[in-house]
Amino acid sequence: xxxxxxxxxxxxxxxxxxxxxxxxxxxxxxxxxxxxxxxxxxxxxxxxxxxxxxxxxxxxxxxxxxxxxxxxxxxxxxxxxxxxxxxxxxxxxxxxxxxxxxxxxxxxxxxxxxxxxxxxxxxxxxxxxxxxxxxxxxxxxxxxxxxxxxxxxxxxxxxxxxxxxxxxxxxxxxxxxxxxxxxxxxxxxxxxxxxxxxxxxxxxxxxxxxxxxxxxxxxxxxxxxxxxxxxxxxxxxxxxxxxxxxxxxxxxxxxxxxxxxxxxxxxxxxxxxxxxxxxxxxxxxxxxxxxxxxxxxxxxxxxxxxxxxxxxxxxxxxxxxxxxxxxxxxxxxxxxxxxxxxxxxxxxxxxxxxxxxxxxxxxxxxxxxxxxxxxxxxxxxxxxxxxxxxxxxxxxxxxxxxxxxxxxxxxx
Numbered sequence: 001x002x003x004x005x006x007x008x009x010x011x012x013x014x015x016x017x018x019x020x021x022x023x024x025x026x027x028x029x030x031x032x033x034x035x036x037x038x039x040x041x042x043x044x045x046x047x048x049x050x051x052x053x054x055x056x057x058x059x060x061x062x063x064x065x066x067x068x069x070x071x072x073x074x075x076x077x078x079x080x081x082x083x084x085x086x087x088x089x090x091x092x093x094x095x096x097x098x099x100x101x102x103x104x105x106x107x108x109x110x111x112x113x114x115x116x117x118x119x120x121x122x123x124x125x126x127x128x129x130x131x132x133x134x135x136x137x138x139x140x141x142x143x144x145x146x147x148x149x150x151x152x153x154x155x156x157x158x159x160x161x162x163x164x165x166x167x168x169x170x171x172x173x174x175x176x177x178x179x180x181x182x183x184x185x186x187x188x189x190x191x192x193x194x195x196x197x198x199x200x201x202x203x204x205x206x207x208x209x210x211x212x213x214x215x216x217x218x219x220x221x222x223x224x225x226x227x228x229x230x231x232x233x234x235x236x237x238x239x240x241x242x243x244x245x246x247x248x249x250x251x252x253x254x255x256x257x258x259x260x261x262x263x264x265x266x267x268x269x270x271x272x273x274x275x276x277x278x279x280x281x282x283x284x285x286x287x288x289x290x291x292x293x294x295x296x297x298x299x300x301x302x303x304x305x306x307x308x309x310x311x312x313x314x315x316x317x318x319x320x321x322x323x324x325x326x327x328x329x330x331x332x333x334x335x336x337x338x339x340x341x342x343x344x345x346x347x348x349x350x351x352x353x354x355x356x357x358x359x360x361x362x363x364x365x366x367x368x369x370x371x372x373x374x375x376x377x378x379x380x381x382x383x384x385x386x387x388x389x390x391x392x393x394x395x396x397x398x399x400x401x402x403x404x405x406x407x408x409x410x411x412x
Contacts, residue, residue, distance in 0.1 A: 033070055033071050034068070034069060034070075035067065035069065035070055037066040037067060038065065039063075039065045039066075040062075040063055041063055044060070044061055045060060045061060056091035056105070058084050058090060059083060059090055060083065060084065060085050061082070061087075062080055062083065063080070064079065064080040076097050078094070079093070080092070080093045081093075089106055090105065090106050091103060091104065091105050102154070131157045131158075154177055155174070155177060156174070156175040156177075157172065157174050159171075160406065162404040167194035168192070168193050169189065169190060169191070169193070169404055170189075170190040171187075171189045171190070171404045171405055172187070172188045172189075173187050173188075174187075175210075175241065178209075181212040182209065182210070182211050182212070183210050184208075185208055185209070185241045186205060186206070187205060187241075188205040190203060191203060204227050204228060205224065205225050205228070206223070206224045207223045207224075208221055208223065209221045210238055210241060215250060215254075215262075216257070217238035217239060217250065219237060229401070231397065232394065232397065233394075234393065234394045236394055239251055239254070239303075241412075244296055245270045246270075247302045248270040248302055248306070249268055249270040251302060252290045252306045252309060252310055255310030255311075255383075258310070259310060259314040260337070261310075264313075265288055266288045266289065266329075267290070268289070268290045270292050272292060272293065272294070273294065275292065275293040277293075280292065280300065280305050281306075281309050283310075283312035283313050283316075285313075285316040285327055285329050285330060286327050286328075290309045290310070303391040304388040306387070307384045308381065308383060308384035309380070310383070311384070312376065315352045315356075315376055315380075316330055316333070317330070317337065318333075318349040318352055319349060319352050319353050320333035320334045321337055321338065321339055321349065322346065322352075351375050352375065352376060352379075355374050355376045358374070359371075360374070394412075398412040
């Protein structure tokens with residue numbers, strides 16, 4: 001189990017004030033000015049007022065405190081903490097006088113890596129804790145609050161401690177959100193703190209500004225330390241520093257733009273309850289939407305699935321150009337792109353159309369077999385595999401530069 005306090009001793013050693021401030025509940029305000037007004041010890045969720053907070057997913061209990069200020073009798077602040085089945089805090093909610101609603105979400109990962117040959121280190125234990133901070137305007141409807149991947153966070157931190165018999169290393173991934181379409185990104189790897197040794201390696205880091213314009217991402221003001229080799233920035237580089245929900249939100253648009261579908265009003269829902277339980281995502285031609293399941297992908301990468309669903313959108317585009325369309329989306333594609341004039345394209349579109357007519361129903365006893373062997377799915381699977389292969393090249397580069405992040409946290 002990871003606890004934030006586990007970092008304090010190490011952080012103080014490296015004098016990292018940014019990380020140390022994460023443990024300061026009231027940030028820069030003088031602590032002595034606060035007074036405890038009320039306190040609710042840890043209780044089951046059914047004791048929580050249904051109109052108070054948007055309950056954190058995965059929580060089973062909560063606790064809360066209300067504080068005031070000696071210097072201001074009108075000041076009040078509520079702090080509610082939600083806990084998981086292991087009694088670990090997974091979300092803190094802040095609300096009070098003249099302040100925006102704030103959330104601090106905690107996720108936990110404990111991973112044991114294999115031997116890192118380049119580093120010549122064995123039995124590395126990596127513990128990580130992502131911390132996501134959110135701020136919302138006054139008057140936010142907490143019951144309807146949605147975290148669907150939009151960049152509404154104030155900041156996001158990934159703290160990872162690597163440890164072996166000789167010492168410790170801290171790696172930090174940090175994002176500071178500067179508005180809905182901009183954020184500052186930095187990845188920092190602190191030198192080993194070794195026992196009985198005053199020698200330290202150099203600090204390693206990269207930093208840049210990440211900007212979004214109509215779902216197109218760009219990198220500006222890129223900087224790196226001298227001990228980082230030149231980084232090849234492929235088309236996927238900006239997307240590597242998004243969290244899983246943001247990747248689900250933005251990557252499909254990258255592939256849609258490749259197919260010329262960026263202006264076809266296709267929406268992306270990063271967390272939808274309309275996706276069947278046996279799928280991670282689907283494309284709906286009728287609704288012009290790519291929808292993702294609320295379950296995070298495990299067997300397939302996000303980039304694979306995004307390319308897969310965008311390929312389906314392209315298939316319906318071509319069927320629309322071939323037949324003038326069976327729904328509004330396909331019909332609009334026919335009007336916008338015109339009929340197919342290339343013979344090879346027409347043959348391929350005819351295969352799409354034939355496959356669509358024999359696409360299996362969920363009730364079919366042989367659904368899984370027929371689904372995977374359907375031409376539409378074969379082509380989409382190929383598109384997903386190709387995108388994943390392209391994506392993995394730059395991903396491997398970053399993991400070589402920063403090898404001390406756990407492999408199971410979807411980093412880079």
